[in-house]
Amino acid sequence: MSEVKKDILSRIGLLYTGMMIFSVIILGRILYLQLVEGSYWKSKAFQVSQKNIIIPPMRGDILSSDGRILATSIPFYEIRIDFRAEGLKKDTFYKHVDSLSIYLSRLFADKTPLDYKKELTEAYKKGNRYYLLKRKVDYPQYKQLRAMPLFRLGPNKGGFMAIQVYYRAKLYGQLGARTLGYTSSDRVVVGIEGAMDSYLRGKEGLQLMQRLSGNVWMPINNGNTKEPEDGADVVTTIDVNLQDVAHHSLMTHLQEHGAKYGCAIVMETNTGYIKAIANLQYDTTSKSYVEKFNYAIGESVEPGSTFKLVTMLTALEEGCIKLTDTINTGNGEVTYYGVKMKDSHEGGLGKISVADVFAYSSNVGTSKIATACFSKDPKVFIQRIYNLHLNEKLGLDIKGEGSPVIKDPSDSSWSGLTLPWMSIGYEVKVTPMQILTLYNAVANNGKMVKPLLIKELRRKGSVVKEFE
Known part of the structure; x- marks a missing residue:
């Protein structure tokens, strides 16, 4: 019996010794992680639970000489669905998908309820986390979407996501459209939008965000938030009324003569301010005259x-x-x-x-x-x-x-x-603008002035820079 007891005690001793050694190893590893690799793992944890997000600035407006808005940024929403949201259960989805499809079909009038149901169901089965439902949704449509079946349950239980985006709008349509221009994501810059982009686009801000349960991100007010600086408003020399006259007068004469394209420019004699600039080209697709190219400035031709x-x-x-x-x-x-x-x-x-x-x-x-x-x-x-x-x-x-x-x-x-x-x-x-500048010099008693399209920059209504 004593032999058996000795054997048991020996085994317990070995087990105890092994546990002690294992505990020392674990403790050593913990100390190593804390003292040696602590800063590394803390930074990794920070990256997972916290992040800086860019706060986009509001792009400045382009204004006429009397302050009327020619181009501005209009907010729209991009609607997406997270079909793997933590609170979105299978029975919840199938309970609401029929009624949701009917409401979507009524709101957008672009697909039948069956088409919507088929697409939503396929995306749900695939577990799409960032399914694009609709782009360029305006605010009234956004409000209706938030109240629809499934979506009214919110982002966690209904998977509803609305990303606010801004689209550039020319409030007077084709009037001076090519001169106002545009910018694109691949840095194509055209017209005033392109030339004044550094002033119009403003400066981005930064906000530290903390991730909560349900993949919800909450802003952290730690005093290090960098507010965005909105872009400046660009005041042009364009007179909307003269632009309207020039545009429609040019169109009338182009139609009368069946011309392929033409331009018209109105310059203020003593200042060189361009009060109107119209460029129209016949578009074979739409069978109408549209602003596609700035002939007044961009094309050298036999005068x-x-x-x-x-x-x-x-x-x-x-x-x-x-x-x-x-x-x-x-x-x-x-x-x-x-x-x-x-x-x-x-x-x-x-x-x-x-x-x-x-x-x-x-x-x-x-x-x-x-x-x-x-x-x-x-x-x-x-x-x-x-x-x-x-x-x-x-x-x-x-x-x-x-x-x-x-x-x-x-x-x-x-x-x-x-x-x-x-x-x-x-x-x-x-170019037509070059020959006009010479004629303007004659009308200006021999003084040649440079044509100007930009008058000044404004921030919150105050002039911050003038152009001459």
């Missing part, structure tokens, strides 16, 4: 007769003509190196003054002035054009300005036809 002012100014500056001088336009035809140039007036205008050459927009008269003044040294003509800055971009507030093309006598494409045809606006390219 045609509008360039005759340049020829007149260069000749007057050179001193080779006076407005009272007489030019013989004959029967309205002239030939240069075997190529005939004609006036639009049938039978010609005969002998007329230099002033009338410009008033009647005579091709023959203008080309004769250019050849008489500059044929011996065309470089003088080109230098005079350079003096008017027509070979330079205007450096506008928005991107995408077209580059002017002014030929030089040293160019391989220069020929005996270039000077006479350039004098009437061919073999040369400028």
Whole structure:
């Protein structure tokens, strides 16, 4: 019996010793985790239970010259469903899915109740945690959704999720749409939205959040919250009433002539403020004129007769003509190196003054002035054009300005036809805005001013920056 007792005691001793060794190992591991790896595991726990979320700022508005909103951010909701929400039970889902499908079909009128039920059931069976139900839901629709079967149970029991997003809206539709422009997620920037994006977008904020049961995140007010800084409002030079007139007048003339595209610009003479800018292009899909491209700024084209002012100014500056001088336009035809140039007036205008050459927009008269003044040294003509800055971009507030093309006598494409045809606006390219700037300088008693689309920046109604 004593042998048995000794054996039992021996085994108990071994077990006790083993337990003691195991306890020491566990205690050592605990101390190691606390003292050596403690900071690491605390940070891991923090990452799981707490996180910083970005608070997006409100994008600034784009305003007309009198403060009317041209473009603004309108809140909408993106509706999603967490079909694996902790409180969403199988019997709860199937109890409400029929009535929910009926309500959704009535609200959006885009699918039948059966279609909604089929899609919702499939998503539930797959355990979709972020199922997209609908984008661009407005606030009245959002309120109705919250009261629907299943959704009224909340995010934990009903899986309902509503993410607020903002969409950029142009409140006057197509009026100046291309000039107002847009930005995209892949950083494509167009028009005023793109040029002033750094001011409009504001600065993001940060909020520390704590995860609670049910995967609910609650903000922690620890004094380190960084509030977002909303974007500034951009005040443009655009006059809404003049923009409306320019837009519809341009559309009327394009329709009348069956033109593919056109533009219209209204500039305030002494300031250079662009009061209206319309760009319309015929869209074969919609069978209507829409704003797709900013022709006024972005496309360099042969200006045609509008360039005759340049020829007149260069000749007057050179001193080779006076407005009272007489030019013989004959029967309205002239030939240069075997190529005939004609006036639009049938039978010609005969002998007329230099002033009338410009008033009647005579091709023959203008080309004769250019050849008489500059044929011996065309470089003088080109230098005079350079003096008017027509070979330079205007450096506008928005991107995408077209580059002017002014030929030089040293160019391989220069020929005996270039000077006479350039004098009437061919073999040369400028943008409509560039040629308008020159005309505006004449109207402004010879003072050339830069076209301006942006007037000032405002924050909470106060001017914080002016543009000149």
